[in-house]
Amino acid sequence: MAEINLKRVDEIIEGYKGEEGVLIQLLLDIQNEFNWISPEAIARISEQMRIPKSQIYRIASFYKAMSLKPVGRHIIHVCMGTACQVRGAPKILDRIEENLKIKEGETTSDMRFSLKRVNCLGCCAMGPVILVDGTYHGKITSAMVESILGQYE
Amino acid sequence: MPRIRSKADLKALRKTIVGHRDLNKPYITLCSGTACHATGSDVVAAAIQEELEKQGLTEEVGVRRTGCHGFCERGPIIIIYPEEICYLNVTPEDVPEIIEKTIKEKQIIDRLLYLDSETGERKVHEQDIPFYKYQTRLVFSGNLWVDPTNIEDYIALGGYRALAKVLNEMTPEEVLEEVKRANLRGRGGGGFPAGWKWESTRDAAGEPKYVIVNCDEGDPGAYMDRSIMEGNPHRVIEGLAIVAYAIGSHHGFFYVRQEYPLAVNNLAIALEQAKEYGFLGADILGSGFEFDVIVHRGAGAFVSGESSALMNAIEGKVGEPRPKYIHTSESGVWDKPSNLNNVETYAIVPLIFEKGAEWFCSIGTEGSKGTKIFSLVGEVNNTGLVEVPMGTTLRDIIYKIGGGIRSGKRFKGVQTGGPSGGIIPEQYLDSPVDFDELTKLGSMMGSGGMIVMDENTCIVDLARYFVDFLCEESCGKCVPCREGLRRMREILEGIVAGKGKEGDIAMLEEIGAVMKKASLCALGTTAANPALSTIRYFRDEYEAHIKDKRCPALVCKALISYYIEPEKCTACLLCSKNCPEDAIDGGKKMIHVIDQSKCIKCGICYDVCPSKAGAVIKISGTPVPAPIPEAKRKIARGKGKGERRV
CATH class of the missing domain: 3.40.30.10 (Glutaredoxin)
Structure with missing residues (x-):
């Protein structure tokens, strides 16, 4: 399973803190970095950005560019x-x-x-x-x- | 680089740039759009660099990587200046010869030139190639010259002059009037008059106001917006700034699909440069006008290309449409007045102010002015991007520019307007293409996709494909679109699977009529078009599938069988070796036979059978002939007499 480096996730989140309407851009960065968005990453975003997990899942499951499952080599x-x-x-x-x-x-x-x-x-x-x-x-x-x-x- | 503070500064800068350029210096320009990237323009670029270094010519010869030239069928494309020699399908292996012969010895390499298959003539210059000769490239012209990462290339061609003129010499009202007089209609699909749209945003109450560039180009088979964005981003930025000035907006958004990484990248560079040179930011060109833009990457949802859905996405929400009775011109992004147009529309704007509304009106038809870029793809010889005046006939586009149908096959139809457009059959090939004519034919302009189909395309399967696409992309918010598309898909899947029944066509028409009336946004109201337009023009194909269980184009898997014609089989073993299911009884000097019970209809045998034999055929609507008796399968070869069957 493709491991997600949570430190890197934190760094990406850091770049968006305090801005409005950035969730999609943030998730895209995570996706591009790891090729998928793991439950751990979502928990981290939710906590740090103060966005409910349900809202993050709603976005991540709506857009095609985002994957909630790990991908192959x-x-x-x-x-x-x-x-x-x-x-x-x-x-x-x-x-x-x-x-x-x-x-x-x-x-x-x-x-x-x-x-x-x-x-x-x-x-x-x-x-x-x-x-x-x-x-x-x-x-x-x-x-x-x-x-x-x-x-x- | 100091900021440019006035129209005079810009003029002086342009003079300096042009003055520093030696027009006699050999220059190699290489098409580097996404399509050419896919065919290897990166390796060609590396080879050019390497060869120039090897020959010590890096100073004497300039290299410029430009945006898309449009002739994607023959990419990567190289043009060598000052002679303007155009080489096609260039590979890294060709590069040393090009440098040696063409750059150093000024000789032309015939083999790399365009060959006119009719006359047998070679064409040296791009403009003599039929694909280009019949085009009018106004919006697209800059792509041939400009290195998108170098703002000075754009300025050298007169870039930002229109913005300087507008900001220094015109009031916003005058700008709107000029665009209205030019009768510019939005190129994104709807064809709504742009001037009026901008005026309603200008007049709407509420501050700030937003202007948005829609580069969420989602129609499969259409990539003109991407090519402008990649190849000439400054033109779009200039157009956007002019529109912002007319509307009274100080904040702009670029919404670009993240599947277009090169466009995102080139745009980001262009925005940096535009800021640095003073075409964005505070007090632009000394006019006091202030304007800034933000890039928003779209995360891949077809419906988010719809204007109100896109605005939701910009706010970081799910990109679903909003109810249409609330106009985005009054309440769009963050509920503020917002104007949205697509890339091509903004790219046209500077042209109107450079050359005037009268000039613009002199091109095109009564109701549709100017040119339109089409993405000409599918079963056509010359795939690529084509810019023609509105009103050019489909026949001219497909045959004169597109070079006709591939492999000498028969034309069947052309699909315009993206997934929610329609398919236009042969009898309307002489129709002029503009917003109103295409609508009359039951299709639409859309963003300009033009997918050509030949006799081997199954119309019913294609309708199924579009409905399936729209079904996946429907956001599901309103019932007519969500449920209507699913029922349509069920029916169409049934028909192509050979389970079609009496009444299916009538049911499709009924569902379509309701969707047209009752859906929330443009995706839903047009989603029935693919089915309705194909029923209108190709009802007999539907009936063949339903009544005779026959697919006339020999496409639908459930309705066809593969069969080896015994008298044509040369027992070459290719099909039996390649069959993934071991369904072909091969054997040396034995006529090959397909075991129909094992066959999964993957079509590999059909693909690999040598064309001179052509023994594997597809059968539909009639039973597969019984296999040839074992005793008759042997092929005897006589000495020097070819084959003989015993």
Whole structure:
């Protein structure tokens, strides 16, 4: 399980203290730092910012960029934008799901991969495209899925 | 850098910047928008740097990383000045040759130029490439020249002149009048006249007033706002400052999706520089006008692009829409008068004040003035961002600029207006594109997404896709949208799964009609469009799915089967080796056969079957032929005579 360094959480909180309407920005920073927002981090924010936990969960569960579950070592984003959709993205997503034996939104039990779908990566010329960690794999077919995933340990 | 305190200061600074620039110095500009980043512009940039250092040319040759050039299909794009030679699809391996031949010896490398497939001609200059030739790039033009992290590039092109003129020579009322005369309509989707919108915020009671840039561009397949934001952020800042002055606002917000890290980054740099040079902050350009902005990162919720929802998000709350009878122009952020427009709208504003309302009105149609940037994507040859005058026909955009349909397939429809837009079929290809015409066709302008579909796109499945998208993105606050979308999704999922029944189409129409009337915000009132517009134009496809259990486009998994045509199979083993389920009985010199009971319809066999054989086909609506008898499967090869079946 991805550990959350609470000292770092405190540092991030420190940057926002005394400001109004900053909860979303604060949670985004936590998300970007740790790739997820743990119950411990939420407790910390609640305590220090004097915001009820329920309100933090409401925000964190509403916005797509925030995850309340830990994620794997590699994050796969499958672009499901309309351009990729018409070029066969659903087949790619199916193939990855079948290959990893998880559904979209889940993480493999060995914490190797988390699988997410995104609404558009905005590089439609490359579609269908998937983004693994920071690398774009474009114009892919279902037959290429296995070898792409094999590049990530 | 000292602050610029007057119009004269700005003029003098521009003169100095331009004077210091040697127009004969070789310059390499490299497109570095997100799309080109994805195709490798970072490694090309590194290769250029390395090669210049190796050759000791870092002083003699300038390098500029610009924003998006729009021709994403062929990125990364390099333009070499002063000759303006345009190279496409550049890889790091090409770089040494470019430096050696083009920079040092002034020779053109043919292979990297655009090849016109019709005439066989190579095009040296960007403006001669058909993709660019038929465009009118006004808003987007700066992207070709400007390094977004260098404010002086923008100033050199005349940047902030419009702001100086407005602040020094015009009253806020005159600014509003000019925009009204230009008949500028918001580019974010609704097409509401901007001048009137700003006036109502100006006239509303309450202080302070807020101005907001909506860069929460959420429509899948649309990325023009991102490209402006990444490539030319100062233009948006200048436009925003002009609008703020007209409204009497001293506080602005940029709401940028955090999925756009490059836009967030370039904007932050641009804001710093704008403050440093005195285009933001106190007493801007000596006018006494004060204006500051804050960047708010959006956390990914489609509905938060709706204006009142976005304002909730700025306050740090859940981004759900507010009831529409309260106008945000009177009560928006923190219940104060607030004006919101999208990126493209603000980016147009400086142009209007530079060139005048008459000039702006001379471009476009009766009801829609100026140009519009479209994101032309999908099954089209030239994917990219396209800026054309309002009123250009769909055919010109898709065929002249877009180069037609990929792989010579047949055009089926074009989806405009994002998920809540509609799909326009072939018979309307000659319709001029503007706000009113698209609405008449049952679609809308939206933010400018244009997704082209060919014969292999299943319209019913696409409607399901949009409804599913909207279902996920609906905030759930009002019943017609929340429940209507779910029931629609159920029905559409049933149809594509082969479980469609009589009455489904009528039910979709009925639900859609209610959603249109009774939903709270624009997401809900337009959410039925994808289903309604496809029923309007492609009813026969719905009926084929429901009555004949057939998917005419051969897409819907439940309604198709994969089959290997025995007479075409060359027994190459590719499909059987790649089949993840071992569902293909292969064997050397044996015609391959798919075991239908094992097949999961992943389509890999179809993808890997060599195109010259083309033996794997998709079947829908008719039963799969019985497998070829074992005895007839053997293929004998005669010497030098190719194949022979026994």
